[in-house]
Amino acid sequence: MRIAAVAEAEGGGRLRELAEEGPRSRGAVWRVGDLAGAVADHEHRGEHGPQAEPRRWIFADTAEIYPALLDRGVRIARCHDTTLVEALLMAHAGRFGEPHALGAAWARLHGRDVPADPAPASGEGAEPQPALFEPDRSTLPPDADPLDALAEVYADQQHRIAALPHPGRFALLAAVESAGALAAAEMAQAGVPWRADVHDAVLTEHLGPRPPAGTRPPVLADLAEQISAAFGRSVNPDSPAQLLRAFEAVGHPVPSTRSWVLQRVDHPGVPLLLRYKELARLHSAHGWAWLDTWVSRGRFRPDYVVGGVVSGRWATRGGGALQIPKAVRRAVVADPDWTLVCADAGQLEPRILAAVSGDSGLAAAAGSDDLYARLAGSFGGDRGRAKIALLAAMYGQTSGDAAALLPRMRRHYPRAVGYVDAAARAGEEGRLVRSWLGRTCPPPAWSPDPADDGGDRSERAARDRGRFTRNFVIQATAAEWALVLMAAVRRGLAGLDTSRGSARMVFFQHDELVLHVPRALAGDVTAILRGAADEAAALMFGGTPVRFPLDIAVVDRYADA
DNA sequence: AATGTTAGCCAC
DNA sequence: AAACGTGGCTAACATT
Incomplete structure (x- = not known):
């Protein structure tokens, strides 16, 4: 069963059941005052009945609607995100990057002027989500009913998919891209367990005590002084231009100041500079300022952008979640009586x-x-x-x-x-x-x-x-394998007993998945991961002899994985 | 002062 | 070893 849902003012919304015999046929429409409650009701209705098939929710934009559902404790199993699927379909037609929001898809269907997509909501920093649904950011014209438009665009997408050379494959892509949007919202809500005190200790150990904002920490200040002394002139080690001039002046001209170039230069300033670069990177990219901005109440909440990379990999907005340096991973520590289950698809590409x-x-x-x-x-x-x-x-x-x-x-x-x-x-x-x-x-x-x-x-x-x-053909296929894996893991987790707490996916990085799990469930989660990897291979490649082994580590600290 | 570009390093 | 793909992010520097 498929149900299209749109949010309206003050937490309300409308739902429409899309009849099975044809997505264009009109089913019942409900207006509800409490959209989250209504979604929860329908998600679980008939769950154990003869039609155990879970609902597929049709959303215009999962990233906009689902966080507010999650805040109400409502989780759903499956959805179809018309915005994400529209982007995939347009790219398939050689029209990559054209607007793909609901308003744009609807306008193309009706021969209207196609509106530009709305600018993405900027969830800068670790602030909590608003309690209600986002204000309407739809690009639909006022004369178009959002629920009708959503049902219509969904039906059209189904037809376009059916007409493709490999409709089954593309339908799987549409399903896992949409499932990814659910997972991204769920991971943002759960957050990566992050010990600010451990992070601070790592920084202090490498950089010295936290300096006043805008000034160099003691270790960096000291290194900068020594570097100037080594070159016999005042040099800002953060300035590539000044460094080039300084190396030239001491008779060691270099084409760039990249670390691997400097490593081959025999000058007393080089080891100091290499040390400085490494620590400066730690300080500027993942130092105290980052900690203040991105970690709150023991969690780091990256803002994932599903399909944000041309290859289908995810991107993140702010926080640099996909570039967490190894040294900082010591701060990722499971809560007491919980553990981290880290799974990495080895040699995926x-x-x-x-x-x-x-x-x-x-x-x-x-x-x-x-x-x-x-x-x-x-x-x-x-x-x-x-x-x-x-x-x-x-x-x-x-x-x-x-x-x-x-x-x-x-x-x-x-x-x-x-x-x-x-x-x-x-x-x-x-x-x-x-x-x-x-x-x-x-x-x-x-x-x-x-x-x-x-x-x-x-x-x-x-x-x-x-x-x-x-x-592209390799990286993009690897990215979709990871999405199929993630979708299968989500399904597995939904079937777990929650009486001892709920295992949650909390971090995803291209070919790596981290789950925060009540310790008693670590074995169950490991089994789910193994089954999901087999399922991903079978769904995508049928009877291939190729294996996709997961390295799975059950650890208290991410750095130990 | 605000915005854009470049160099460099982090992750996969 | 460093002319190999996808990105994000920061400080310095350039432009408006």
């Missing part, structure tokens, strides 16, 4: 390549826990060289050791290399490429013009585009 390309040799290697070790035989027994060769094939590396290894890679794993080579060729020729489930890359910024070819700039642009599309 090469396994994806094995599955999508159908290369039998690579698939055989991907049937083991260490794919690279199985490849070593093709590279004189050298696992390291095998890894470099495979990564080079997927990333389009053309220089260094990797280039020399590619011919051998091509000889031993022809279909795998052929798959990414074909994607690269498509990119160089200005064509689009798609992930396994149908996520489509943006069109090129340039138009390939054979008459005006040969310029260095266009050749270079074509090569860059080829590397992008080469990687």
